[in-house]
Amino acid sequence: MSYLNTIEWEIVPETIPEVKRNCPKCGEKKNYISSEKFRVNANGPLIDIWLIYQCKKCKSTWNMAIHERTNIKEISKDKYEKFLSNDKELAMEYGFDMNIHNKNRTEIIWDSVKYHIISKELNRAGKMENEQQYIIRCKYQLPIRVDRLLCEKLCISRSKVKDLYEKGAIYSQENSNILKLKIFDGMLICINNKYFE
Numbered sequence: 001m002s003y004l005n006t007i008e009w010e011i012v013p014e015t016i017p018e019v020k021r022n023c024p025k026c027g028e029k030k031n032y033i034s035s036e037k038f039r040v041n042a043n044g045p046l047i048d049i050w051l052i053y054q055c056k057k058c059k060s061t062w063n064m065a066i067h068e069r070t071n072i073k074e075i076s077k078d079k080y081e082k083f084l085s086n087d088k089e090l091a092m093e094y095g096f097d098m099n100i101h102n103k104n105r106t107e108i109i110w111d112s113v114k115y116h117i118i119s120k121e122l123n124r125a126g127k128m129e130n131e132q133q134y135i136i137r138c139k140y141q142l143p144i145r146v147d148r149l150l151c152e153k154l155c156i157s158r159s160k161v162k163d164l165y166e167k168g169a170i171y172s173q174e175n176s177n178i179l180k181l182k183i184f185d186g187m188l189i190c191i192n193n194k195y196f197e
């Protein structure tokens with residue numbers, strides 16, 4: 001059993017990242033937002049599936065390819081139904097899928113993603129315990145830097161976070177400067193509260 005106070009921070013995105021593309025109608029690069037809808041095209045046993053995006057300004061659509069000329073046998077029935085019914089969770093999955101984005105050569109606008117953080121106490125050690133352990137949970141990979149997360153969650157400035165790190169009050173098992181790392185699922189951050197006073 002862990003003897004540390006442990007709090008889980010679950011990062012939950014509320015939106016799919018926007019992408020920047022050249023909009024033929026606007027005649028310049030514009031941000032496109034995900035419609036959270038799929039387009040499915042069946043040609044015999046071959047299936048094409050796209051996630052539909054819309055230019056923020058003129059609503060022109062752009063389709064991000066998910067499956068191209070894929071045999072329907074390769075897609076489970078359950079998943080196929082989800083594509084047809086525009087399943088929100090599935091749209092989120094593909095909206096964050098780096099392989100799909102790379103294949104489509106999209107430019108992702110990470111700042112466009114709205115998210116919230118759910119805090120949950122997992123383990124409570126004695127009151128005298130100064131050390132607090134945080135575990136990051138994120139189903140979808142978001143490039144949030146640790147220092148930004150700590151500013152937000154601990155309600156302190158970035159310079160205060162840096163100061164605490166230099167005093168050894170913020171630490172982790174990672175070898176590099178944890179403040180500059182991007183969060184990942186299962187990341188552990190330890191904070192010694194005694195420096196806060």
Ligand SMILES: [Zn+2]
Pocket residue numbers: 023024025026027030055056057058059060
């Ligand atoms: Zn446009």
